Amino acid sequence: MIDITLLGTAALFPIPNRALTAAVLFCGGHSILFDCGEGTQTAARKAGVSLMKTDIIALTHYHGDHIFGLPGLLQTMNSMERAETLYITGPEGLQEALEPILKLTGWTAYEIKFLEIPPQGIRLCELISGWEYEAKFLTFKTEHRVSSQGYCFKLGRAGKFMPEKARALNIPVQMWSVLQKGQSVQVDDETILPEQVLGEPRKGLKFIFTGDTAPCDSLIDAAKDADLMICEATYGENEQAQTAIEYGHMNFAQAAETAKSANVAQLWLAHYSQMIENPQQYLPNATAIFENTICGQDGMSTTLKF
C-alpha cells in the first residue's frame, strides 16, 4: 500500500491556495518527499500529513521553486527533535546546490546525508533502518533546462504464500509472516528462503514523480505501466506545445501523451503556470488523449493498493 499526497501544484512562485509543486509518499511508516519549494512545510500541515519523519527528500532539480522550502523544513525538523538521519538526493550538482541551503539551516541534531542513487536504483530496506517492505527507488533522466531527474518508486509484491509448503518444511506458524514479507527464517539450523514457500512474485505498485521536464523517452520508459504518475503540466493550451519544449516543460496534452505512451493507470497534472487560473478549463486537452487524467489540486491524496 502506498499513500500519496500532492502538496502543491504551482510553478515559479507560491500563491494563496496553490503551493509550489511537491508530493509526499508514505509506505509502511516511512516516507519520501518529492521537491520542497517555499511553503512545502505549510502545505503539508494544511493537507494533514507530517514531514517530520521523512526519510528521503528527493529533489528533481535545483530551481528555487523546488528547493527554497528546505532551510525552513530542515530547521523545523530540528526544532521537533528529529533524531533519524535524513537523506537528500538529487541530480548532478547536489552538494554545490545544497551548500547555501545547509549554511542557512545551520546545525541540526540529526544527520543530513547526501544520497546518490545508482542506475539500478536502491532497495530501501538496505538504506533505511526499519524499512520492512520490498521497495525500490529509482531515478530517470528528464529534459529540463538544467541538470534534472524524475523518480520512480516501486513496491514489490511477493508471490502467494503456500501454507502446504510451509507445513511440509516444518516452519512454525509464527514465522510465516516473516517469510511473507520476503525475509528468511531459521528453522533448526536451516535457513528457509521466502522463495521456498512463496509463489511467483506478483505485480507490485509503481509511482512516478516527473519534476520539470519536456516530453522525453526516458520518462515514458520509466513510467511504463505505473499506477500513478504525477506529471508536470506547466501550460494549458495545445498551441503552447513548442513553447513548453523550449522551456523544458509540457502542456496538458503532452503530459497526457506521455501517460498514454507509458500506459500508466492514472495521471495527475501539476506545476501549473501562474497564467492558469483554473486548471479544469484545460483538462479536456488532456482527457482527449488520455482519459484517466485528473487536474492535481493542493492536498489531494490517494492510496495505491495491490
Next chain:
Amino acid sequence: MIDITLLGTAALFPIPNRALTAAVLFCGGHSILFDCGEGTQTAARKAGVSLMKTDIIALTHYHGDHIFGLPGLLQTMNSMERAETLYITGPEGLQEALEPILKLTGWTAYEIKFLEIPPQGIRLCELISGWEYEAKFLTFKTEHRVSSQGYCFKLGRAGKFMPEKARALNIPVQMWSVLQKGQSVQVDDETILPEQVLGEPRKGLKFIFTGDTAPCDSLIDAAKDADLMICEATYGENEQAQTAIEYGHMNFAQAAETAKSANVAQLWLAHYSQMIENPQQYLPNATAIFENTICGQDGMSTTLKF
C-alpha cells in the same frame, strides 16, 4: 498617511493560516517590508498587498523564521521584471547573513544594495528617488539572543501653510503645494524656504516594529508616543515572563507593559508561539495593563492618519 498590513503572526515556523511574523508599510506609493520568513510573499498575496515594489526590506535579525522567505521573494521580484534598486537593511552581520541567501537567489536584473542606517536615522527622500514625503527611518537596539534591532518609521507633518505669508512673498499659487510638502521654491532668483510660509511643525505619525526582543529600555525610548507598535508577544501566560526574558522574547503582559511605558496609542501583538492556539485567550493578560491592545491576525490592516 501610513498603511500598515500585518502579514503574519507566527514564530519559529509557519502553519496554515498563520504565516511567519512580518509586516509591510506603505506611504506615498513607497513601501518597507519588515522581516521576510518563509511564506511572506504568499501572505502578502493573501492579504491583497504587493511586495513587488518594496523599497527597503528591514530585517530585525537573522533567524530563519525572519529571513528564509527572501530567496523566493527576490526571485519573484525578478520574474516580475522589477527594475528599481532594492535596499536590504539589518543589524550587524548583514552581509554575512545574506551571502547564502543571495547565492540561492542568483542573478537579478534589479540591483540589491545593503543599507546601513546611522544612529540618527535616514531621511527616505534622500535615499529613494521619488520619495516625496518627509519620512525618517530609524533603528533601535533590541534584546534578543543574537544581533538584533527594531525599526521606527516617522512621517513628519509640516506646519500649517499660511497663505497670507505666501502672498506677501509674491509666491505664485502653483508653487504653494511644493512648499507645503516641505520643499523650497525659486521665485525671481530668490530661494523661498518652506519655513517662511509654514507654521510650527505639527505632530506626525510614528510606527514601531519590534522584531524579537525581551523587554528593554531602548524599545520603550524608541516607541515613545508611537501611533502603532507591532510588538512580539511569543508567550501568553503571565507565568512565562522569566522564560520569555531568557529566550529574548516577551509574553503578552510584557508587551503591554512596554506599550504603557512608551505611551503608544495602539499595540498589536504578533509572533505567537506555536503553543498559542488562540491568542484571544491570553488577550486579557495584556489589556489588564494596556487597554488598547489588539491580538494581531494575519492580513490585518490599518491606516494611520494625521
